[in-house]
Amino acid sequence: MRKALFGLVLTAVFVSAPLAISPARAQNAPQGQSGGDLNGARSELKDIDDVIVIIEKKVKAAKEAPAERKPSAGPPAPEADQQMETLKILREQLRAKIELAEKARNPAEVQVLAKDARLQAEAARSVKQSVAGVPQGPSGVVDRAIMQKFGSQALEQARAIDRGFKTNGNTDGAGAPSAHTIYDVARPRADAAPDPVAPPPDRIMHGNVPSPSTGTASAGATVSGHFKPTTVDSAHEAVQKYGSQFGGVVLEGDAVSLPPIQKVTYNRLANAMVVNDRAVYFAPVPARALATLARTIADEENIGVSLGSVHVVTKALPPESEIALDLKIADHFLGDIVFARNDWTRGYLLGFDPQKPTGESFNVAVYFKFDGFEFTIDRDELRGTQAGLDISLVPLSDKKAADGGMLPDEDAIRRGVGSPQYEANARHIADDVDHYRREKIIARVFAYGQVAALLRGMKRSGRDLTALARAIETENGFTVTDEQRSPEVTADAQASAPAPATAANPPGTWEFIGSALSLQQTGAQIRFLYQQPRPGMLEAGAQPGSLLFEGQHSETQIWGTAYMFSRTCGPQAYPVQGQIVDGGTTVVMRGEAPWVYPTTCEPAGTHPVELVLKATAAAPRREVVLMVNHWVAYLKSIQERNEYPNWPTPPYDLYRSRLSARG
16 A cells, blocks of 8 residues: 555545636636536646645644654655656646636637646646555556656547557557557557558657657667777676677666566556556567567576677577567677678768778677666656667687687787777777667667666566566467568578678688688688688698688788698798679689798799689578568668668668679
């Protein structure tokens, strides 16, 4: 049972005579439904005036009472003061709406304004009851929060849609990605198809909030970015937590700034969670994603993806879920900037030119950690106030973890091996995180991170997240499934899949005169190594892992050092240069290879050679195809809805033109 304000329960509210209507206004007093709405609003305004007067008298008496007679029970003073201030604000808003309705002359206008006053009165009533010590249920808190944040029109529109959902299965607005919109051509929030009539996104809850269709983490949330150099200890911590060194995106953090969460309920009307029957969290993600995150964290709190030679997804997160695929393309997008690939970000407004590496080649992964989520309860809303993005570059070992993922190179970390260019690129993203948060997929990941942090706080307080997920699914009429997706390459993604967001081990193998090669690429640095040497090369001394070539490349040129093998004298280095042709699938290099005397290993001359390396036509892996398809669908979506502020031209058209150029 909720404690009354300052320990004083108001068992009755004394109401004087109803507000009198002046003779001038009596002639135009609204009739019928509008008259009832307006009279109800006037009556509520008078009740609120009385409650405020009574409470202020009680507070004054309590302050002036001797110390031994002062009550000890009651909510904390800051909360009580905040409730009283909220009530006074709502009172003035209600008074203004009543006056507008009274002054109106057009019957239609009177009807609209009277209805608006009634809705405002309903929101004010629940605050009044809370101030007076009357316990409030979750639905009243949600209505009040909607009214306070977005206005009465939003509440009425949301109710209309909810009535349609309950009575005839109407799915209008079911595609909305968050609590803040109804019409949205995003993927369905439940199982409904996109809206049959999809006008431009109609923001139903008008207010000072960023576009929810972008999945922005929270209105007013401050986002900070940091570049954090990797240490042996931080690498150990990551491997211990995730099983391997992630080269990707992880969501971390906990709602430690909130008080204990004793109760959580879900409200479909606003796609919101109600905490402790007093604060509403408007979910910035679709209902299905909200349920998926709740089920995932109920099983295991780790959430993340890593894109190396294999894709690693934390074990409780469905690997083909919308969330997993969103994290993958966000990782690839940001990694494209760090490693200066100019692949997925070609044509993007970066604000700087990513630097390509110089110096010694080495394997490295980039690690994006979305964390630092903070929350507050403001009036009746629980909202995010802070979020962070930490970026690290991790030198990698040639060894693999048990899950096929990557492992850090501790010796390289101790020696400070790194690339100043990659670090500069990573620092740029961290310093300008607000710019990149404007990209819809990055904003969406911040939203996932914020929801995950709040859910971890609920779990820490002992709440049953599986039951919460079940309630979300039941309310929205869908069941928990790992959505099956087509593994076929779409017509828009027939080009070979882009390289993953690590600087090492792009997918696919290469062939050189019967030997299988693997490719390692770090920006402009490139290496070809023998993966399976042909019998003649084995006899000459080449082994799996032996180096055939190392050097640099541009889009069409390649140059560096190749190696000729001798069974008695070992590898012999010589310079080569050449071209990259056939859309990047063939490398042709020429040079003067050395002759050596097999007994003395002394130079005996040179001879011209031509090295022709061809990419093998291996079928793309399902996980890569799904990621590329998801990227294409994402580009289509933001172009159709004109949500690409950082692209100078429509991004999907740009992608298609690049495919055409590749032939």
